[in-house]
Structure formats: structure tokens, C-alpha cells
Amino acid sequence: MARRVRPGRSGAALVIAMGTLAAACAAPGSNSPQPQATGTSAVSKAPACGSAPITMNGYFETGFPLPKALTTEFTKQHPNVTWNVREDQFAVITQNAPRVLADNPPDLMRLPQVSELVKDNLLKNLDGYATAFGWDKWPASQLEQLRLGPGGRPRGEGSLYALGLNMSMTGVFYNKKLAAQIGMTTPPATLAELDEVLAKAKNAGITPIVQFNGGATGGLAFPLQSLMAAYGPTGPINDWIFQKPGATIDTPSNQQAVQHLEKWIKAGYFQKDVNAVDYATMMSRFIDGQGLIMFNGDWESGNLDKQMPGNVGFTLMPPAQQGGKRAAMSAPLAFGIAANAKNADCAAFFLNWVATDKRAREIGVEIGGSRPMGPADAYMPEVAADKVTASTLEAGADIAKDNGAMDFIANATGAIYAKSWTPNLQKLVAGKQTAQGLLTAVQADYARQLEGN
Amino acid sequence: MPRSAHRRPAAGRLRGARGLAGWLFVLPALAFYAVFVLRPIALTLQYSLYDWDGIGPSTWVGAANYGKVFTDPDLFDSLVNAFKLIVFFSAIPVVLGLAIAATIRRIAASRLALVARTVLFLPQVIPLVAAGIAWSWLLASTGVINQLLSLVGLGGVTRAWLGDFATALPAVGMIGAWVLLGLCTLLLLAGMSKIDPALYEAARLDGAGPWREFVSITVPSLRQEIAVCVTVTVIAALASFDIIYIATQGGPGNTTMVPGLQIFYLAFSEREVGTASALAVVLMVLVIACALPIQWFAKDGNK
Structure with a gap:
């Protein structure tokens, strides 16, 4: 029953194999994201979540209940917004961040070190939102670490690319x-x-x-x-x-x-x-x-x-x-918006809500244990004095004073x-x-x- | 098999149709092989020639990444560590496996042999991640191993085995040896059952003792099985990842860094996809270079 394989047939197989290999021929990264226009033009006057049903894609860190608690409260206040949240260990987020932001852009994401993400144009420039919501009038130290120069270097100045849920x-x-x-x-x-x-x-x-x-x-x-x-x-x-x-x-x-x-x-x-x-x-x-x-x-x-x-x-x-x-x-517990996020306006509205809503700030302190973001004179929830949370909040104020x-x-x-x-x-x-x-x-x-x- | 093809009268058409059918049968496997094996290898080869962060634009750098693999002490040391692991992943399981298999064969009829076989093979069934976690508990400073040492008066040598510069690599090596011992024992035991008992009888008539039997009959007859054991374990040593990722993550101070882990860090935390790919290619070549001679050695014995 010996069958001879005709060269034409094995040739066909070779073509199939080479075809799949040929897909590799372009230089890697040649379809990488292009820089978007920066500045404020893209932002509407008062970004919000609207009233139509909307599903936000979130990518959060496992083991930290704060973001989930905040999104749950947000949905309570804004019932048209539901959250589709994926969670991973921080190490996994660090390893996945570039690919996730490029291939499956979340509306809101817990961010690792941001320099290289900004360099690759994966994060939305938040300058427009900062002006629209008045974030630029908050104490500068809250935003400093999330500001980056063109191409991601240096950090500490330049455009805003992320916002904290609180300052740890x-x-x-x-x-x-x-x-x-x-x-x-x-x-x-x-x-x-x-x-x-x-x-x-x-x-x-x-x-x-x-x-x-x-x-x-x-x-x-x-x-x-x-x-x-x-x-x-x-x-x-x-x-x-x-x-x-x-x-x-x-x-x-x-x-x-x-x-x-x-x-x-x-x-x-x-x-x-x-x-x-x-x-x-x-x-x-x-x-x-x-x-x-x-x-x-x-x-x-x-x-x-x-x-x-x-x-x-x-x-x-x-x-x-x-x-x-x-x-x-x-450091701020940094969250950012993917450059190609579908619901960027709503994500920005959420970040602003976290810093300014009374209940959100309470959740931030009770569950997060750290100082909320926002204006220096914003509402500060009470914490029983014998709790260590009270000491850490107080220490946060000292640090702010001593810069x-x-x-x-x-x-x-x-x-x-x-x-x-x-x-x-x-x-x-x-x-x-x-x-x-x-x-x-x-x-x-x-x-x-x-x-x- | 396409039955209709048998009934076709024209021989030429028959052969053509059957040939085509054969290729159709192979096609799914071939497609999978091409997409999930050949293409990634080709892409890795290509990436290894670029400086690329995985997302942005890339720069052609030729063989520079390969130069880095051999000149950067961190990368080169990880290759050296992989070879040190061969002692634990290959030498110990094969030598010990031979001894254990020979012992079990002698008591083959008893229930103890069954228990021993099961217990030794168990590590193969346990996921490596679970094994890594269990062993990192056993090897912790307050773990069972240190407790036992203290119990027998050896409190002086207790330490955090996975956190000590001198013992971390041997400690992860022992985890690997524990995992692979069962596989080797079972393979060798299966091979032993194929040896003609007449050979042993003849040897005994000639006055050979158990040791002589082992050296002159058992080991030579197991040449192929030993070759399989050595091949599998050497590859496991060179390509090790899971156990070390779980137990030490390459620490302390890079003493347990191996190429598999280094590739992972380079690609996903340092985002140097080019260097990671170059190291992966070097590792692939090394594995082939180590495995092929073992295969030849096994074949030679067959002639």
C-alpha cells in the first residue's frame, strides 16, 4: 500500500506553511497606535455618562475592594451605567497592560508604571478633562506623578495621563x-x-x-x-x-x-x-x-x-x-483611560465623581484607607481617633504640609x-x-x- | 477512509482521490502545526533581529540581541544555571530511578511494590504550580524540613532554603528531582519487565550476584529507556519555568534565574521583545543540541 506523494501535493503543504509564515514578514509593530491629537478640542464642555444605558469596561486589581465598591455606588447613583469588570493580580496587569490597552481598550483601568504606555500612545491624554472638571486647580502634588512629557519622559511635568482614586x-x-x-x-x-x-x-x-x-x-x-x-x-x-x-x-x-x-x-x-x-x-x-x-x-x-x-x-x-x-x-492609586476607549467621557466623569462626591469620598476612606483626591478644602469623612486609619490620614496631611x-x-x-x-x-x-x-x-x-x- | 474510492475503476483517478483524501486528513493537524508551532518559531526568529517593545515601532538591529545574550552577565548566568539544574533534574532522577526500579522489580509480587509505584508516580499527576507551592511551604524557615532537622538535633543547619544564596538553586533542583523521579522510575520499570528472565537465570547459573546482574543485564537492556529519561529530564531542566516561578521567582539575587524565567521577564516586564526572542532561540538551539546526541547514543546501541 505504499503511496508516493507527488511533489505537487507536498508543494501545496509547503505553500500553506509558508503562507502562515509570510504573515510574519512585516516589521513588528508596524501597525502600532499613532499619537492622537493632544489638547482640549476633543472634550465636550461637560463630559458625562448621559442617560442612555451604557456598559463600562473596567480592568481592576484583584484583592483591592475599593474600585468595585466605588463602581457599585456609582451605579446606584447613575442607574444607566453598568460595569463589566475584569480583575487580575497587579503583576499580571503590569505584564498585560500594553497589549490590553492596544487590543481591547478598557474604559477605565488600574495602571502600572505609565511612562512606556504613554510612549506607545496607549493612554488618553486627560488635559481636556482636567480643564473641564477643574482638576488642574487641585493641589499639584496629586497630579504631578501622572504628568508626562512628550513620549513619556520625563515624568512629573507635562500632560496628564491618569488620575488617582486616592493618594496612598x-x-x-x-x-x-x-x-x-x-x-x-x-x-x-x-x-x-x-x-x-x-x-x-x-x-x-x-x-x-x-x-x-x-x-x-x-x-x-x-x-x-x-x-x-x-x-x-x-x-x-x-x-x-x-x-x-x-x-x-x-x-x-x-x-x-x-x-x-x-x-x-x-x-x-x-x-x-x-x-x-x-x-x-x-x-x-x-x-x-x-x-x-x-x-x-x-x-x-x-x-x-x-x-x-x-x-x-x-x-x-x-x-x-x-x-x-x-x-x-x-502615590496616587492610578487609573487611566485607554486611548481608544469607547466611553472615555463617562470614565472621566466617574474619576471626577470619585474625588468630589460625598459618599464616594467616604467609601474611599472607609475601604481604601487613604486620603481621597480632590480640592484641598473638600469634605473629609470622620474616622474614629483610635483607628490606625485616622493616624494615616493625619500623616497624609503632614506630608502635604511638608511637601x-x-x-x-x-x-x-x-x-x-x-x-x-x-x-x-x-x-x-x-x-x-x-x-x-x-x-x-x-x-x-x-x-x-x-x-x- | 473514503470507501467509494475503492470502487472507482480508473486507477489514476483512484490514486489521485486517495492522495487528496490523505492530505485532507492531514490538513487540520498540519494547519494547527503551522499556525501554532511553525509560525511562532518564525516570528520569534524575526523578532530576535529587532529592537522592539512589543507595541511601538521596531528597529532592525541584526544579530545585536544575540551578542547581548552571551555578553550580558545576567542573561549568560541564567544559561549556566540551567545547566546546573541538569544535575538535579536528570542525574538524580535517572540514577535513583534505576535503583528504585530494580528494587521494586525484586519485590514485584508484594503489595508494597504497588504502593511504592503509586507514591513515586504521584508527583507527575500533581500540577507543577501546586508542587512548587507545597515545596515552598516545606522549605520555609518554619517548614516541615527545618522542623525535622531540629528534631534530630540539626537545628544548626536550618535556614530558609529558598531564600539562601547557597541553597536556593539546589533546593529548586530537589523539587524538580522529586517531580521527575516518578516518571523515570515508571519508565525504567516498564523497560525492565521486557527483559527476558532467561538472561537473569543464565547469569545466576554463571554465579552472578545481584549487582553483577544489574550492571551486565539490567542497565544495558534499558539503554533506550534511559535515553528517553535523560532526554525528557534534560529538556525539563533547560526549559524549566513553573517550579522556579512559583518557588523563588529567580531570587535571591538572581541565583535561581533560568532562561525560561528570564525570557518571561524580558518580554513582559522589561518589554525587550527582541532580546527575549534571541534568548528563546538560543535556548531552543541548546535544547536541540543537548537532545540530539542523546538520541544518537540510544540508536547506536540498537545496531
Whole structure:
């Protein structure tokens, strides 16, 4: 039954195969999105959701209930608007963002680092909406991190490409019971006092700091940046994060910060297995009372109020000098509108509603635990004074006063966290990287990544 | 089979129709192969020659991405790590698998053999992600492994196995060995059942002990099965991703970074699709370069 295959037939197969391959011949990205006209012309006078039934496509982060709570309330107030929401882990959103924005543009999306998305013309320019709704009259610090120059660089100035649902902020959470045990009655006012508290805890057999630093997420970046802000001004750190020309992270005051962190590591203030601890493990250890302090953000205040009521305090990182300015990593929970979104006007209306509606602001505080966006004199919901949420909101006001908001050093480029801060901080813990070498290495990676873009 | 074709009188038409029918049968598979295997490979080859972020316009850079794969210490180290993993993913499962299969064969009739076979093969049934999670709990600083070590007085060596620079790679290697041991054991056991018992009888008459039997009869007869085991496990080592992504994500400090993970990070977090594609092509070539000699080795034995 041997059958000979005639060349014509195999030729046909070859044609099929080559045909599919031929589709690959154009240079990749040749059909990439083109820049849209910027400016205000495209925006109607009062963008709104209208009265006709409308379905909004949302792409939100799993594990954070705030956006869902807000969209639910929004639908209650505007029944013609329904939400079709897809959720993913933040890491997945980061990896998917460009393709999702290009292929299946959501009306409203939780955004990762935005520089490269703006460079690829994937996000709607919100300048028109900012003028129409008066966002440009809000405190500038709320919008600064979401402003980008042409082509995505530098950040911190230029057109607005996203808006926060609230302003989250980081600092020091402490376990009140353990603090009382070692005689800490008021939060430390200087770095030296903090050192003293940590040493006392260590001597009392209490783990001074629970932190995460395992896998691809080096959580020691939290205490490190806090130390940077304690030793030096925030301006140069922001310049570096915003990719301003000539900015460097390798400065003398940042060197002092890394040395201080190294001192903490060598003194055994972190758990021995910190290089294997992930974020969830850190949270469960802190809630379990396994350590005195934790460097983390106010997105956990609501959760901590629930898990360890009355037993958790919050303070900003104390400055190196008595009475020095306080600073914190503080960033808007950024949401943006895809460049080709179908219902951009309604999405913008929603973002404005989140910042200005009374009930929305209450939800933002109750569920989000952070300061709402909006005008400086806007309605501020009351929070019981014994709740840690009250302390974090108050701290947010202090930071605004001292102009001490910094973006997170992990947000400088899309890959700087996983590929540079994390391995270098893990090496610092293991004694395989020096304080001097760490900043040099990160700066070199940063320069290479900017060059590559 | 098109029955009508059999009844057709004209031979030429018959052959033509049957040939065509044959191609029609192959067509769906061929189409899938072309679209989901050949096309991605061709696209990867093409992307590897460009500097591209996955969305925007691309720039032709020729072989520069390949140069980067071999000169960037981060990328090159990940290739080195993949070869280190071969020790754990291949050597341990094959050697241990041989020993275990030989043991199980000796007790083949007992119920214990059935239990042992089932327990050893179980890891193959469990999804790798679940295995990775379970093992990262076992290997944690307060995990069962450290508890056992402390129990027998070895509290001094306890550590966070996956978070220690010296032990992270061997630790993920052991997870891989645990997963692949069952597969190798089962394959080798199946091969052993094919060996003619007369050979063993003859050897015993000649005064051979169990060790001599193992070396002179069992291992040579299993040449092909061993080749299959080595091929499968070497590919698993070089192309490893899931276990490491779950257990360490390449940390601490890149000590467990492997090409599969590096490609993923390059393409989706650094958005350097060109470099990622170049590394993928290099990895593909390496896998073929490692697998082909093993195949030849197996064939030679057959002559």
C-alpha cells in the first residue's frame, strides 16, 4: 500500500506553511497606535455618562475592594451605567497592560508604571478633562506623578495621563502591645530614637522589623527609601524616579541611607529569613504579633484596623535631625483611560465623581484607607481617633504640609524593581553586596534601561 | 477512509482521490502545526533581529540581541544555571530511578511494590504550580524540613532554603528531582519487565550476584529507556519555568534565574521583545543540541 506523494501535493503543504509564515514578514509593530491629537478640542464642555444605558469596561486589581465598591455606588447613583469588570493580580496587569490597552481598550483601568504606555500612545491624554472638571486647580502634588512629557519622559511635568482614586502613603506601622513592652510610649521623633527602639526590641527578644524581601519583590526598598528621605531631600529622589536628565540615585545622602540599612541588617533587626519572605507572609507575621514594626502603606490601614483592632499604630518615618522635614512615599492609586476607549467621557466623569462626591469620598476612606483626591478644602469623612486609619490620614496631611511626597523608587522604570533593586537588596542582606556597590549597580541598570528605551 | 474510492475503476483517478483524501486528513493537524508551532518559531526568529517593545515601532538591529545574550552577565548566568539544574533534574532522577526500579522489580509480587509505584508516580499527576507551592511551604524557615532537622538535633543547619544564596538553586533542583523521579522510575520499570528472565537465570547459573546482574543485564537492556529519561529530564531542566516561578521567582539575587524565567521577564516586564526572542532561540538551539546526541547514543546501541 505504499503511496508516493507527488511533489505537487507536498508543494501545496509547503505553500500553506509558508503562507502562515509570510504573515510574519512585516516589521513588528508596524501597525502600532499613532499619537492622537493632544489638547482640549476633543472634550465636550461637560463630559458625562448621559442617560442612555451604557456598559463600562473596567480592568481592576484583584484583592483591592475599593474600585468595585466605588463602581457599585456609582451605579446606584447613575442607574444607566453598568460595569463589566475584569480583575487580575497587579503583576499580571503590569505584564498585560500594553497589549490590553492596544487590543481591547478598557474604559477605565488600574495602571502600572505609565511612562512606556504613554510612549506607545496607549493612554488618553486627560488635559481636556482636567480643564473641564477643574482638576488642574487641585493641589499639584496629586497630579504631578501622572504628568508626562512628550513620549513619556520625563515624568512629573507635562500632560496628564491618569488620575488617582486616592493618594496612598507609606510609613511605619507598629504593634502597640509590643511597643508598650519595651517602653515605647510615643512614636520615635528622630532616626536615633528609632534606632534605640529597635535595639531595645532586639534585646527583649522581639523581632524589631518584619519585612518582605523574597522572590522578585524586594520589600527592603520600603525602609531604604524611608531612610533616604530621613537623610536627604526628596527632590533629587523624585527627579530620578521621573527620569529627569542627569538624575542619579547614587548621592552622598542616599549612601548614608544604604549604610544605615546595612547597619540594621547586620544588627539582626530583620528576620533571618527575610530573603524568603513574601508580602503575604510579612502581613500574616505582623498581624500575628511576630514583630514590632513594619514598613508598609496605608492601603493596609483598613485591613489592620479589622485584624488587630486598637493594637496597631502608624507613624511617619522620623527625620535624621530633630524637627527635620518628614517625607513618605506617596502615590496616587492610578487609573487611566485607554486611548481608544469607547466611553472615555463617562470614565472621566466617574474619576471626577470619585474625588468630589460625598459618599464616594467616604467609601474611599472607609475601604481604601487613604486620603481621597480632590480640592484641598473638600469634605473629609470622620474616622474614629483610635483607628490606625485616622493616624494615616493625619500623616497624609503632614506630608502635604511638608511637601514630602515621593513616588516609589521601584517605579522609576518598568523593570528597575524586579531586575535591579530586588536582587541587589537581596545581595545586601546576604552580605554579597556593599552599601556603596548597591547604588552604583542600580544606577548602572537604570542608565542601561533608559538607553534601551 | 473514503470507501467509494475503492470502487472507482480508473486507477489514476483512484490514486489521485486517495492522495487528496490523505492530505485532507492531514490538513487540520498540519494547519494547527503551522499556525501554532511553525509560525511562532518564525516570528520569534524575526523578532530576535529587532529592537522592539512589543507595541511601538521596531528597529532592525541584526544579530545585536544575540551578542547581548552571551555578553550580558545576567542573561549568560541564567544559561549556566540551567545547566546546573541538569544535575538535579536528570542525574538524580535517572540514577535513583534505576535503583528504585530494580528494587521494586525484586519485590514485584508484594503489595508494597504497588504502593511504592503509586507514591513515586504521584508527583507527575500533581500540577507543577501546586508542587512548587507545597515545596515552598516545606522549605520555609518554619517548614516541615527545618522542623525535622531540629528534631534530630540539626537545628544548626536550618535556614530558609529558598531564600539562601547557597541553597536556593539546589533546593529548586530537589523539587524538580522529586517531580521527575516518578516518571523515570515508571519508565525504567516498564523497560525492565521486557527483559527476558532467561538472561537473569543464565547469569545466576554463571554465579552472578545481584549487582553483577544489574550492571551486565539490567542497565544495558534499558539503554533506550534511559535515553528517553535523560532526554525528557534534560529538556525539563533547560526549559524549566513553573517550579522556579512559583518557588523563588529567580531570587535571591538572581541565583535561581533560568532562561525560561528570564525570557518571561524580558518580554513582559522589561518589554525587550527582541532580546527575549534571541534568548528563546538560543535556548531552543541548546535544547536541540543537548537532545540530539542523546538520541544518537540510544540508536547506536540498537545496531
